[in-house]
Amino acid sequence: MLEKRTPLQINQAIKKIMEHTIEGKTEVVSITECDQRYLGKDILATNDVPLFTRSAFDGYALRSIDTADASSNQPIELKVLEELGAGMVAKKDLGPFETTRIMTGTMVPTGCDAIIMLEAVKEVEKNGEKYIVIKRKVKEGDHISYRGEEAKNGDVILKKGTKINPGVMAVLATFGYSKVRVAVKPKIGIFVTGSELLDVDEPIQNGKIRNSNSFMIASQVRRAGGESIYLGKLPDVLDACTNAVDAAIKDVDMLITTGGVSVGDYDLMPEVYKALNGEVLFNKVAMRPGSVTTVAILNGKFLFGLSGNPSASYVGFELFTRPVIKKMLFCENTHLRASVAQLNVDFPKANPLTRFVRSKLYFENGKLLVDPAGLDKSNVVMSLAHTDSLAVLPGGKRGFQKGDQVQVLLLDDEGITFF
Numbered sequence: 375m376l377e378k379r380t381p382l383q384i385n386q387a388i389k390k391i392m393e394h395t396i397e398g399k400t401e402v403v404s405i406t407e408c409d410q411r412y413l414g415k416d417i418l419a420t421n422d423v424p425l426f427t428r429s430a431f432d433g434y435a436l437r438s439i440d441t442a443d444a445s446s447n448q449p450i451e452l453k454v455l456e457e458l459g460a461g462m463v464a465k466k467d468l469g470p471f472e473t474t475r476i477m478t479g480t481m482v483p484t485g486c487d488a489i490i491m492l493e494a495v496k497e498v499e500k501n502g503e504k505y506i507v508i509k510r511k512v513k514e515g516d517h518i519s520y521r522g523e524e525a526k527n528g529d530v531i532l533k534k535g536t537k538i539n540p541g542v543m544a545v546l547a548t549f550g551y552s553k554v555r556v557a558v559k560p561k562i563g564i565f566v567t568g569s570e571l572l573d574v575d576e577p578i579q580n581g582k583i584r585n586s587n588s589f590m591i592a593s594q595v596r597r598a599g600g601e602s603i604y605l606g607k608l609p610d611v612l613d614a615c616t617n618a619v620d621a622a623i624k625d626v627d628m629l630i631t632t633g634g635v636s637v638g639d640y641d642l643m644p645e646v647y648k649a650l651n652g653e654v655l656f657n658k659v660a661m662r663p664g665s666v667t668t669v670a671i672l673n674g675k676f677l678f679g680l681s682g683n684p685s686a687s688y689v690g691f692e693l694f695t696r697p698v699i700k701k702m703l704f705c706e707n708t709h710l711r712a713s714v715a716q717l718n719v720d721f722p723k724a725n726p727l728t729r730f731v732r733s734k735l736y737f738e739n740g741k742l743l744v745d746p747a748g749l750d751k752s753n754v755v756m757s758l759a760h761t762d763s764l765a766v767l768p769g770g771k772r773g774f775q776k777g778d779q780v781q782v783l784l785l786d787d788e789g790i791t792f793f
Contacts (some may be wrong), residue, residue: 379657379658379666380658381658381659381660381665381727382656382658382659382660383659383660384659384660384661384693384728386656387655387656387659387667387669387694388693388694388697388709390655390656390669391655391669391676391694391697391698392697392698392701392708394671394676396676396698396701396702397702398414398557398558398560398701398702398703398704399557399558400414400415400555400556400557400558401414401555401556401558402553402554402555402556403553403554403556404552404553404554405543405546405547405551405552405553405554408538408543408546408554408556409538409539409543410537410538410539411537411538411554411556411557411559411599412535412536412537412538412556412557412599412703412704412705413532413533413534413535413536413538413542413554413555413556413557413704414534414555414556414557414558414704415534415555416530416532416533416534417530417531417532417545417546417549417551418528418529418530418531418549419525419526419527419528419529419531419549420527420549420550420551421527421549422521422522422525422526422527423522423524423525423548423549424519424520424521424522424523424524425521426481426521427481427482427518427519427520427521428479428480428481428482428518428519429476429477429478429479429480429482429489429517429518429519430478430489430517430518430519431478431489431491431492431517432476432477432478432491432492433475433476433489433490433491433492433494433495433517434452434454434473434474434475434476434489434490434492434495434506435464435468435473435474435475435476435482435483435486435488435489436452436468436472436473436486436488436489436490436512437468437470437472437485437486437487437488438487438488438511438512438513438514438515438516440452440470440471441488441490441508441510441511441512442511443511444508444509444510444511444512445509445510445511446509446510449507449508449509450471450507450508451471451498451505451506451507451508452471452472452473452505452506452508453471453472453473453503453504453505454472454473454474454475454503454504454505454506455468455472455473455474455483456474456475457474457475457476458474458475458476458477458480458481458483459477459480460477460478460479460480461480462480463481464481464482464483464484466483467483467484467485468483468484468485468486469485472485473506474486476489482518486518487514487515487518488512488513488514488515488516488517488518489516489517489518490506490508490512490516490517491517494508494510495507495508531545531549532545532546533706534704535557535703535704535705535706537599537705538554538556557599557702557703557704559599559600559601559703560599560600560601560627560628560699560702560703561600561601561603561625561626561627562595562600562601562602562603562626562627562628562629562630562695562699563603563605563622563623563625563626563628563629563630564588564591564592564595564602564603564604564605564629564630564631564632565605565606565607565608565618565619565622565629565630565631565632566585566587566588566606566607566608566631566632566633566682567607567608567609567610567615567631567632567633567642567643567682568607568608568610568633568682569609569610570582570583571583571584571585571607572584572585573585574586574589585607586684586755587632587633587680587682587684587687588604588632590684590687590688590758591630591632591680591687591691592604594688594691594692594695594696595630595699597786598695598696598699598700599699599700599703600699600702603626605618605622608631610642611642612642612645612646612649615642615643615646616645616646616649616650619631619646619650619672619677620650623672623673623675623677624673626675627675627702628675628676628677628678628695628698629675629676629677629678630678630680630691630695631643631677631678631679631680632680632681632682632687633680633681633682643668643679644657644668644679647668647670647672647677647679650672651672652670652671652672652677653670653671653672654668654669654670655669655670655671656668656669657679660726660727660728660769661689661693661727661728661729661730662725662727662728662729662730663681663683663685663686663689663730663751664680664681664683664686664687664689664690664693664730665686665727666681666686667679667680667681667686667690667694669694676695676698678690678691678694678695680695683753684753684754684755684758685732685751685753685754685755685757685758686753688732688758688761689730689732689764692710692764692783692785693710693730696708696709696710697709710764710783710784710785711783711784712781712782712783712784713742713781713782713784714742714779714780714781714782715735715742715743715744715763715765715779715780715782716741716742716743716744716777716778716779716780717743717744717765717774717775717776717777717778717779717780718743718744718745718776719745719746719776720773720774720775720776721767721773721774721775722773722774722775723773724770724771724772724773725767725769725770725773726769726770727769728766728767728768728769729750729766729767729769730764730765730766730767730783731746731750731764731765731767732746732747732748732750732754732757732758732761732764733745733746733747733761733762733763733764733765733782734746734747734760734761734762734763735762735763735782735784744763744765744780744782746765747759747760747761747762748760761785762784762785762786763782763783763784763785764782764783764785765780765781765782766780766781766782766783767780
């Protein structure tokens with residue numbers, strides 16, 4: 375007799391997963407090795423930035439009070455004391471109606487409270503000395519970057535869990551972090567199940583299909599920030615599956631299986647979890663595709679039983695597995711970033727379950743539009759190659775029409791055409 379399963383709502387399933395305590399680990403690596411990793415601790419400013427008050431442009435340092443009456447009808451002249459290049463320090467303080475030529479980023483001389491840009495002055499020479507002529511008032515603080523205006527020594531400038539990107543690399547180097555504490559990449563074991571699966575280099579046979587799920591899931595794991603470990607194929611034999619899962623879980627932080635989670639005679643993963651005394655959090659979700667997704671806890675570690683259908687497995691990973699990986703990387707936002715887009719096609723058929731349509735986003739006439747990335751079936755592979763988002767169509771008694779606003783979950787910003 376087949377098991378009757380009661381589906382959980384998607385938010386309830388996610389809540390059950392995220393309620394479990396998942397501890398991430400950290401390690402220290404060189405700054406040259408930390409790119410694209412996740413910070414394992416808050417980063418503090420080790421000095422003020424700017425470290426000194428400096429010029430924001432090439433120009434002349436001056437006292438704003440000296441320009442109070444300057445106009446095109448009443449220009450003023452300031453005597454040039456010296457010229458400062460990058461890295462130089464003024465030898466002379468500014469007095470009334472005096473100025474110093476200064477380059478961008480150079481420390482301003484004592485007495486200066488404003489900078490006037492080069493193109494706003496006229497340079498003249500009188501009796502062998504240099505002057506500038508100014509025909510407008512300059513405000514205090516113009517074109518000056520004050521010490522500590524970006525960050526003060528001891529400020530938290532980057533939060534734990536921040537992904538290290540080119541900008542973060544610049545900040546780390548600015549504050550002298552030659553060694554960086556980062557999150558250890560969670561080790562994610564991957565099994566595929568099914569005696570019908572062929573290796574990628576095997577010729578096609580009747581009744582068989584090539585194993586694509588392991589390569590797809592491994593790529594999703596890496597995109598999420600984890601380390602994927604392919605553990606091979608499991609046969610449709612209960613004892614063999616149970617022994618393999620029991621041995622593998624000891625050496626990884628979590629385990630993913632694809633296939634074997636439905637309700638047929640050869641869908642063994644629920645029986646494997648039972649045999650190992652795993653705590654099954656749920657074994658059905660009110661969603662399409664991926665309704666048979668099963669998640670369990672064994673020895674404090676997650677077992678994700680994803681569908682054997684590629685698109686269902688793909689969606690199940692993004693909704694349920696990815697947030698756990700992100701949590702172990704200390705990310706503040708663990709779930710996919712959401713936006714709103716306008717449907718560019720009709721979905722006239724009503725569906726009682728929430729659907730996640732593999733989709734492609736693009737801008738047209740100032741609107742963010744969303745189209746299916748291909749055929750909308752759970753066993754489809756081709757659409758995944760073009761998917762950059764998941765369009766969320768809530769379950770209900772009506773379909774959806776072109777022009778309806780729907781939520782979209784962003785998978786990969788690089789795939790979105792903004793112009």
